[in-house]
Amino acid sequence: MADHPTGGDAPLVDLRSDTVTRPTVGMRAAMAAAEVGDDVYGEDPTVNALEAEVAALFGHEAALFAPTGSMANQIALQLVVPPGDELLCDADAHVVTYEVGAAAAYGAISSRTWPAVGADLDPGVVEAMIRPDGYFAVPTRAIAVEQTHNRGGGGVIPLPTLRELRRVADTAGLALHCDGARIWHAHVADGVPLQEYGALFDTLSVCLSKGLGAPAGSLVVGSAAQITRARVLRKRMGGGMRQVGVLAAAGRYALTHHLARLADDHARAARLAEALAGSGVLAGPVRTNIVPLDLTGHRLDARALATAARAEGVLLSVLGPRTARLVTHLDLDDAAIDHASKILPHLLTP
Numbered sequence: 406m407a408d409h410p411t412g413g414d415a416p417l418v419d420l421r422s423d424t425v426t427r428p429t430v431g432m433r434a435a436m437a438a439a440e441v442g443d444d445v446y447g448e449d450p451t452v453n454a455l456e457a458e459v460a461a462l463f464g465h466e467a468a469l470f471a472p473t474g475s476m477a478n479q480i481a482l483q484l485v486v487p488p489g490d491e492l493l494c495d496a497d498a499h500v501v502t503y504e505v506g507a508a509a510a511y512g513a514i515s516s517r518t519w520p521a522v523g524a525d526l527d528p529g530v531v532e533a534m535i536r537p538d539g540y541f542a543v544p545t546r547a548i549a550v551e552q553t554h555n556r557g558g559g560g561v562i563p564l565p566t567l568r569e570l571r572r573v574a575d576t577a578g579l580a581l582h583c584d585g586a587r588i589w590h591a592h593v594a595d596g597v598p599l600q601e602y603g604a605l606f607d608t609l610s611v612c613l614s615k616g617l618g619a620p621a622g623s624l625v626v627g628s629a630a631q632i633t634r635a636r637v638l639r640k641r642m643g644g645g646m647r648q649v650g651v652l653a654a655a656g657r658y659a660l661t662h663h664l665a666r667l668a669d670d671h672a673r674a675a676r677l678a679e680a681l682a683g684s685g686v687l688a689g690p691v692r693t694n695i696v697p698l699d700l701t702g703h704r705l706d707a708r709a710l711a712t713a714a715r716a717e718g719v720l721l722s723v724l725g726p727r728t729a730r731l732v733t734h735l736d737l738d739d740a741a742i743d744h745a746s747k748i749l750p751h752l753l754t755p
């Protein structure tokens with residue numbers, strides 16, 4: 406269990422999301438000690454250091470701190486798709502599911518999706534969807550993938566698939582964007598160096614506020630020219646922040662202290678999956694920190710399960726009438742997983 410200041414441990418085993426974590430004592434100390442300045446003037450030394458650090462991690466020229474992963478994604482999409490042109494992505498991608506129509510509303514971007522397959526992406530299917538430039542059709546300009554895939558049960562797109570997708574994008578002259586809110590988990594699960602992921606994408610968005618446990622903050626990663634433009638787009642969207650080094654310090658602390666430990670979250674998710682193996686509700690293999698549940702045909706639907714679990718001190722996310730999700734994170738220890746591993750199989754007896 407992460408070390409927290411007074412306020413104590415959360416009373417419930419909260420498996421809804423890895424965004425529910427609270428900054429630890431060490432992280433808060435780093436935040437309190439942060440050197441700050443006005444980041445709209447480019448004068449916050451801690452933000453500047455974080456941006457340089459994250460750009461280097463992915464082998465790109467530059468990065469830009471943004472308040473949220475959604476804003477980082479939307480800035481990146483505006484960098485690679487001009488108004489009226491087209492983005493291709495998975496039907497379950499965060500950018501077209503949970504960003505409230507932002508690509509259309511802010512970027513005038515036309516999005517077209519391939520059927521939801523999570524991490525089981527077929528680059529051939531994507532290639533067949535590409536529309537060429539011309540005055541009568543919507544020209545495809547970019548492809549977005551999500552690594553790991555949130556609604557795809559935390560699945561990791563294999564490196565050879567991404568390489569093939571890069572080839573497809575290059576052949577058609579398209580940009581490739583990665584919604585890397587949880588790319589850290591893919592890096593830890595598959596052992597693929599972050600620079601290797603970085604080399605495959607024109608732009609990435611990466612989040613400090615999910616598994617890494619910072620209270621807020623994401624970055625857009627790209628070329629120096631793209632990030633200069635991204636700074637304008639961020640300001641336009643209302644994302645220019647001032648002495649935000651206090652948040653950047655949390656992010657820098659998270660990168661140092663919370664990256665390797667994601668392996669613990671993966672092991673705990675695997676333990677939950679093991680406990681549920683006999684219940685017939687696992688929606689797929691568990692690769693990272695997400696355990697997807699499919700309650701089709703079960704006597705409990707997702708809401709009924711969530712209500713019953715809450716009464717036993719376990720919180721989970723309802724994703725649809727018959728789909729639910731458990732997510733492990735920094736604020737859960739083995740005792741919490743033991744409790745959930747006892748309660749959930751009991752509730753889920755057929």
Ligand SMILES: Cc1ncc(COP(=O)(O)O)c(C=O)c1O
Nearest residue numbers: 473474475476499551555584586
């Ligand atoms: C895959 C993915 N991308 C982007 C985001 C957006 O992050 P934020 O909530 O910071 O806007 C999330 C949030 O959970 C996510 O899961």
